[in-house]
Amino acid sequence: MAYDAGMRGDSYQVQGQQGGLAITSANGAVTRNFRTLVVVNDAVLSALTSNIEGGATKLITITLPAGLVIGGQITAVTVSSGVVIGYDQ
Numbered sequence: 001m002a003y004d005a006g007m008r009g010d011s012y013q014v015q016g017q018q019g020g021l022a023i024t025s026a027n028g029a030v031t032r033n034f035r036t037l038v039v040v041n042d043a044v045l046s047a048l049t050s051n052i053e054g055g056a057t058k059l060i061t062i063t064l065p066a067g068l069v070i071g072g073q074i075t076a077v078t079v080s081s082g083v084v085i086g087y088d089q
Helices: 005-014
Strands: 020-023 029-050 069-088
Touching: 020 029
Parallel strands: none
Antiparallel strands: 020 069, 029 069
């Protein structure tokens, strides 16, 4: 198979090459197109908008452990405690 530079984009995005944002409760509600959320230290989300079925109700108000990676099309997140990095799409 010949090399396709267009294929490289997805791999780079997974690695965070598109940039991202460190999110804490000080950020309030963050509206942005994230591909991945990574929990840096134990964190609690108070709101989540994504294409993850049940995510808006089942992933909020619980303690998410450090190191957890949540992938999907995430368009809004609110962190009530801890630190989460959102990697852009």
